[in-house]
Amino acid sequence: MKKIKINIDYSKCITPENCRACINICQPVVFVLTFTDEDYHDPKNWKIVPIFPILCIGCNLCVENCPEKAINVLIK
Amino acid sequence: MNARNYLKEADEKYEYTRDYLEVLWGNLERIYLGKAMGMSINNTIGYRLKIPIIGRMIKWMVNKKLEKEKNPNPRIAEGHFGQVIPLEEAKLITTNLADVRIKALCPCRYMHRGIKVESCMGFTALAEVLPKLPRFIPENGLEILDSDKAEAFLNNMNEEGKVHTIWWGPIPYIAAICSCEYPECLGLRTRLDFGIKTVLKGEYIAVVNPNKCIGCGKCVSRCQFGAINFSSSINRPIIDAKRCFGCGLCKESCEEQAIRLVDRDEIPITRGMY
Numbered sequence: 001m002k003k004i005k006i007n008i009d010y011s012k013c014i015t016p017e018n019c020r021a022c023i024n025i026c027q028p029v030v031f032v033l034t035f036t037d038e039d040y041h042d043p044k045n046w047k048i049v050p051i052f053p054i055l056c057i058g059c060n061l062c063v064e065n066c067p068e069k070a071i072n073v074l075i076k
Numbered sequence: 077m078n079a080r081n082y083l084k085e086a087d088e089k090y091e092y093t094r095d096y097l098e099v100l101w102g103n104l105e106r107i108y109l110g111k112a113m114g115m116s117i118n119n120t121i122g123y124r125l126k127i128p129i130i131g132r133m134i135k136w137m138v139n140k141k142l143e144k145e146k147n148p149n150p151r152i153a154e155g156h157f158g159q160v161i162p163l164e165e166a167k168l169i170t171t172n173l174a175d176v177r178i179k180a181l182c183p184c185r186y187m188h189r190g191i192k193v194e195s196c197m198g199f200t201a202l203a204e205v206l207p208k209l210p211r212f213i214p215e216n217g218l219e220i221l222d223s224d225k226a227e228a229f230l231n232n233m234n235e236e237g238k239v240h241t242i243w244w245g246p247i248p249y250i251a252a253i254c255s256c257e258y259p260e261c262l263g264l265r266t267r268l269d270f271g272i273k274t275v276l277k278g279e280y281i282a283v284v285n286p287n288k289c290i291g292c293g294k295c296v297s298r299c300q301f302g303a304i305n306f307s308s309s310i311n312r313p314i315i316d317a318k319r320c321f322g323c324g325l326c327k328e329s330c331e332e333q334a335i336r337l338v339d340r341d342e343i344p345i346t347r348g349m350y
Contacts, residue, residue: 016190017190020189020190020191023188023189023190024189024190028259029188029189029259029260029265032187032188033186033187033188033190034187052269055269
């Protein structure tokens with residue numbers, strides 16, 4: 001089983017709710033728009049987190065489509 | 077229609093229904109990624125479930141924990157328990173049993189795709205709880221549906237190819253009917269990708285009548301569970317009973333009425349396979 005690591009650079013990914021490029025393009029839905037620890041009930045402060053790297057097929061579509069080039073996929 | 081599907085009596089029996097629902101819906105995202113599903117937010121979720129023996133043990137423990145929820149604890153809203161139902165039963169529940177019906181935003185699609193779709197229908201107790209949670213309120217506000225509108229809404233969702241599911245508050249109180257899709261639905265996703273029984277299979281299984289089927293193949297693309305294969309050598313679809321969730325989407329699409337739903341318990345292999 002290959003281990004896949006997906007990193008998102010949050011200094012570049014600033015407006016996830018308006019962009020949504022990666023969550024729309026990903027076929028197995030690896031990314032989830034979810035809460036951060038500080039603000040739970042306000043979706044405006046939510047972040048995109050790669051929560052299911054096990055389902056990633058390594059197609060690199062998210063890397064190519066990210067307008068800020070904030071995503072990095074590592075396949076070991 | 078199953079005897080489990082009743083509303084009013086269950087609501088009166090558990091006076092903490094509203095508290096339970098408020099905790100459950102208020103923390104839905106956290107519950108999905110949290111302890112109820114045996115997952116944590118630390119990026120390691122799937123790996124633990126896919127490890128051969130340890131993964132199986134975790135799955136067994138989580139499924140056992142979910143089963144226990146049949147005696148709900150009012151203070152800890154843990155799972156989000158649901159079941160797939162066909163269109164007719166969804167209509168029966170909405171028209172005959174529910175008093176107040178409101179349309180709410182789907183939290184699952186917002187999480188997974190970042191879009192806001194009104195595809196959930198909440199009933200009496202949930203309708204009282206939802207105004208406290210601004211995340212679920214659509215732009216035009218919460219719309220109260222009469223029975224005709226609710227029926228039209230269900231028909232519309234069925235045409236779009238969405239699976240009807242009931243979601244229990246404290247079991248057996250039905251809090252909502254949602255129109256779900258794999259892989260966007262939180263419940264179907266944990267069930268199909270990770271084998272955790274957050275959504276139970278329906279009470280039925282689809283069966284093809286070989287004399288009526290003309291082999292158009294319309295039903296094949298409607299199945300979200302990968303249960304239908306089209307065999308060109310016999311020119312009709314084959315339904316895998318073990319994978320069938322009994323949602324009846326294939327049945328609605330068939331113009332020849334060649335597919336019918338059979339009670340799950342009538343077939344010995346699938347008896348009790350929920």
